[in-house]
Amino acid sequence: MSASDCLVTETPDVLRAALERADDGVVILDSAHRITHFNAAAERIWKLARADVLGRDAAALSLTCLQADPVVDFRDEISLVRRDGSRIKAAVSLASIVAEGAIHHIVFARDVTAEAERRVRIGLLNAVSDQTNRVVIITDTDQNIRYVNSTFTKLFGYTSAQAEGRRAAELIAGSHTNRKAVGKLVERLMHGGRRGEVETLVYDKDGEEIWVCARIDAFRDTKGRVKHFFALLEDITETRQLRSLQQLIMSALADEVPITEIADRLCRRVEQIAPDVVCSLLHVDSAGLVHPLGGPSLPEDYSRALDGIAIGPDVGSCGTAAFYGRPVLAIDLDTDPRWQPYKARPLQVGLRACWSTPIKAKDGRVIATFAFYFRQSRAPSNWHRRIVDACVDLGAFAIERKEARAEIARLAYHDILTGLPNRAQLRHLITTAIDACPTGGHVALAFLDVDHFKDVNDTLGHAAGDELLVQLAQRLREQIGPADMLGRLGGDEFVILLPNRNAESAARVAGQITDALSAPLRLGSKPMQMSASIGISLYPDHATDIDTLMQQADAAMYMAKQAGRSTHRLFSAEMNGLAEQRLALIAALRRAIAEDALTLSYQPQIRSRDGAVHGVEALARWHDPVLGEVSPAKFIPLAEECGLIEQIGLWSVREACRQMASWRRAGLNIPSVSVNLSPINFRHVALAARLADILAEYELPPNALMLEITEGTFMQDGAAALETMHAIRALGVGLSVDDFGTGYSSLSRLAHLPIRELKIDRSFMRDIEKDSAALAIATAVVRVGQGLGMTVVAEGVETEGQRKMLAELGCDVVQGFLYAPALAPVAFERWLIEHSAEQARAMLGRLDVAPRDAVAVKRSA
Incomplete structure (x- = not known):
């Protein structure tokens, strides 16, 4: 049994x-x-x-x-x-x-x-855990891993079988993991504290760094005893660490922080998120010399020693990277041949390897290098490469921004045509020279005006005039000493600052200049004879303030002109009559306005696509019975100084509209007329109403009138000017930005202004056929204008080559001596008739070809 x-x-x-x-x-x-x-x-x-x-x-x-x-x-x-x-x-x-x-x-x-339901829930939780993009780790109280999800495997490379049973610190912590912060949080949880989070570096199976935000909590039993720890890890390498670099750079640029401070902040931040590196940022100038921008952890004497070193094929890591335009790694500075002249100081402070990456501008130039120094002989990790990829782009943006602002500052204080200091910079230079003048010393100021320069512009065009001014500036430079300074006030007026020169010495310089100008300048193969009248004033003999000194030098220059030109005069007390002459000139201008003695000349604007007349620009002219032809470059600034410019502007609009109405009644088809207004006109909100009255008086539609303004109009008195501009556009009158590209207004602001037209300044036309920079600027203006839905007009077009190049760029309208100078109304009418006839002949010629071709085809058939 x-x-x-x-x-x-x-x-x-x-x-x-x-x-x-x-x-x-x-x-x-x-x-x-x-x-x-x-x-x-x-x-x-x-x-x-x-x-x-x-x-x-x-x-x-x-x-x-x-x-x-x-x-x-x-x-x-x-x-x-x-x-x-x-x-x-x-x-x-x-x-x-x-x-x-x-x-x-x-x-x-x-x-x-109940048990089956619990298993289902656990299965669902496992499925959810495996679907999340965050790492889940559960450990016991000894921090031995009991569970990891699939994201853990993807991020760290360990399978759950490889991870479970091992201590978390043993598996993913490393030399730069913040063990202290994690330990404090675990200790707090063991004593009943609340959950918390830690940002720290951890390491995957291959030893690569990963920045994570670890949120750690405890699982407790019914009695409140800790049974397990739960960690939720988020990879913040991209979302927080690398973006923090971008935020750092952008906020610093927005706050106008100097580039050296930006570089310092960038290097310090990089060293926080990559604790095993020492960071360096070097600028490479246009001459190929390096200059430290940032390297807070490098020895200061080492950084100073790098300043001014030329890049080359064997100049450390940075100089070599800049020379070849590609990253360079030196794993052992002690033995690397490129480092032999430079290795002593880095090795002394424990730096053993260096990896440098070139930073390039948009045009491909190497403008900086970004380097990591290591304390071990090693190559960069993937984390290091990701940091550098981000920093290279950010560094390029910051340095190009620095270069752009430096160029803007240069343009603000230098003449765009000659590169000489402009009026604003000259005042600063004169002030500095006066402040440095020793007791008993002198500072001489020479005011130079080119004789008969208007004739060059009128006969040969502004492009020729600009070229001659550039040559003149070069010749003037050759006649002054290294301590002397040459500047251009505008037009054909130059100023020469002569520190520590008395009257006799200044007169010798003026005589040398007169002699040097006796040799003709060359315009292409054609010799051009030029001369200049020079006036000299002395500090402190004649005046102790800048404005008076300049006025006296100007007065002496006019005396030189009256003496027959091509000579110089030293200011004397007898020349105080200059003030009276200026008052007389102002009185003459007031009289000319009152007696309607000003006139308008009209220069045609031609459409590129078909050669038709797009419109005309009205330009003010003044012929005085006593003074003769007075250049707008002289009487317009004078009108602004004495408060007559607003009156001249409104007169110009009224006269241009009157002439347009007369032409239209006569059957002449001129789509619109452009009139230049001063920024002062736009300070008055009643301007739009005045324009409406004038248009109604002459029965012209608003689109027959275009007002040309400079960039300064909306840079100064912005709120009032902008209100007036919007009122004018609401009226239907067009607004055109004249001389665009010579100022530095914000493009983002331009996009929100009621502008219908951009005019490329004539200064860019002179070299557009041979200067890639001038072509690039013209191209940019065309793209910007058309991208904003504006018409783009190029001024100063004087050759067929310029016209063809602008047509290829897609420039809408051209204006210049190629077609006609500014003409009196009767002369313009004759030109318009001849141009229309020429257009008609060209059209008939094109039409005549087609029938003949058709007959030939028919006969051959």
């Missing part, structure tokens, strides 16, 4: 008592599959009373495992439908025993519904 038989037959009461107390449901079936035992746990599981099932067939239990024939042993989790229709998950096992020669079946059942 078996042991089971003994249990069934010899100790039924003990067995039954034991089965009754069992947690699992126990059901015993006889060989006929009738239920012979049904314990209390079985009643709970099936929700059946034993009295209702004892002696019944096993089919009442809805167990398919009992329906097989023969019945075999079975173990599984099944879904069990109970008598009341409810469903549970049950772990069921079936065993067969032999007792008294008969087979009995014992069914063990346990309700595992």
Whole structure:
């Protein structure tokens, strides 16, 4: 007899008592599959009373495992439908025993519904955990890893099997991990503190750095005891660390921080997020010399020693990288041949390797280098490369911005045509010279005006005049000493500052200049004779303030002109009559305005696409019975000084509209007239109403009038000018920015101004055929203007080559001596008739070709 038989037959009461107390449901079936035992746990599981099932067939239990024939042993989790229709998950096992020669079946059942649901929840949590882009790590209280999600594997390279059971610090912490901050947070959690987060460097399976934000919390039991730690790690390498570099640069640029301070901040920030490097930023100037911009962790004497070193093929890492335009790595400074002249100081402070990357401008020039020094002989990691990729772009942006601002500052204080100091810079130079003048010393000021220069512009065009001014400036430079300074006030007026020169010495310089100008300048192959009148004043003999000194030098220059030109005069007390002459000139100008003695000349503007007249520009002219032709370059500034400019501007608009109305009545088709207005005109909000009255008076549509303004109009008195400009555009009158490209207004501001037209300044036309910079500027203006929906007009076009080049650029309209100078109304009418006839002949010629071609084709057919 078996042991089971003994249990069934010899100790039924003990067995039954034991089965009754069992947690699992126990059901015993006889060989006929009738239920012979049904314990209390079985009643709970099936929700059946034993009295209702004892002696019944096993089919009442809805167990398919009992329906097989023969019945075999079975173990599984099944879904069990109970008598009341409810469903549970049950772990069921079936065993067969032999007792008294008969087979009995014992069914063990346990309700595992809660456990199954928990497993489902855990499975769902695992699935969710694996779907998140954040790393999940669960450890025990000893920080041994118990669980990691799939993101952990993707980021760090360890499988869950490789990670589980190992200490987290052993697996992903490294030399620059902030273990102290993590330890403090864990300690706080162990003592009931709240969760927290730490930003730190961690390392993947290959030792590459990863910046993470780790949010750490504790799992506690019902008694509040810590059972596990939970860490959620987010990779912030891109989102926070690299973007912090971008934010640092952009905010510094917005705050107008000097480039050296920006470089210092950038290097310090890089050294925070890459603690194993020492960072350096060097500027490379146009001569190929390096200049330290940032390197706060490098020895100061080492940085100073680098200043002014020329780049080359064997000049350390930075000089070589700048020379070749590609990254250079020196793994061992001590043995690298490129480092031999420069290695001593870096090795002395523990720097063993250097990796330098060139920073390039948009045009491909190397403008800087960005270097990492290492304390070990090593190559950069992927993290280092990502930092450098970001910093190279940011560095290029910051340095190009610095160069652009330096160029803007240079343009603000230097004449764009000659490169000489302009009026603003000259005042500063004169002040400096006077302040430095020793007791008993002198400062001489020479005012030079080119004789008959207007004739050059009128006969040969402004481009020729500009070229001669450039040559003149060069010749003047050759006649002055190294301590002397030459500047251009504008037009054909130059100033020469002569520190520590008395009257006799200054007169010798003026005589040398006169002699030097006796040799003709050359315009192409054509010699051009030029001369100049020079006036000299002395500090402190004649005046002690700049304005008076300049006025006296100007007065002396006029005396030189009256003396026959091509000579010089020293100011004397007798020349104080200059003030009277100026007053007389102002009186003459007032009289000319009152007597309607000013006139307008008209220069045509021609459409590039078809040669048709786009419009005309009205230019003010003044011929005085006594003074003769007075240049606009003289009387317009004078009018601004004495408050007459606004009156001249409104007169110009009225006269231009009157002339336009007259031409239209005569059947001449001129689409619009452009009139130059001073910024002063735009200070008055009533300007739009005045324009409306004038247009109504002459029955002209608003689009027949275009007002030309300078960039200074909306840079000064911005609010008032902008209000007036919007009112004018609402009226329908066009606004054109004259001399665009010579100022430095904001393009972002330009995009929001009510401007309809941009005019490229004539100074860019002179060299557009041979100077890539002038061509680039003209191209940029065309693209900017057309991109903003504006018409682009090029002034000063004097050659067919210039016209063709502008047409290829897509410039809408050209204006200049190529077509006509500014003409009096009658002369302009004759020109317009001839131009229209020429256009008609050209059109007929094109039309005549087509019929002949058609006849030829027909005959050949």
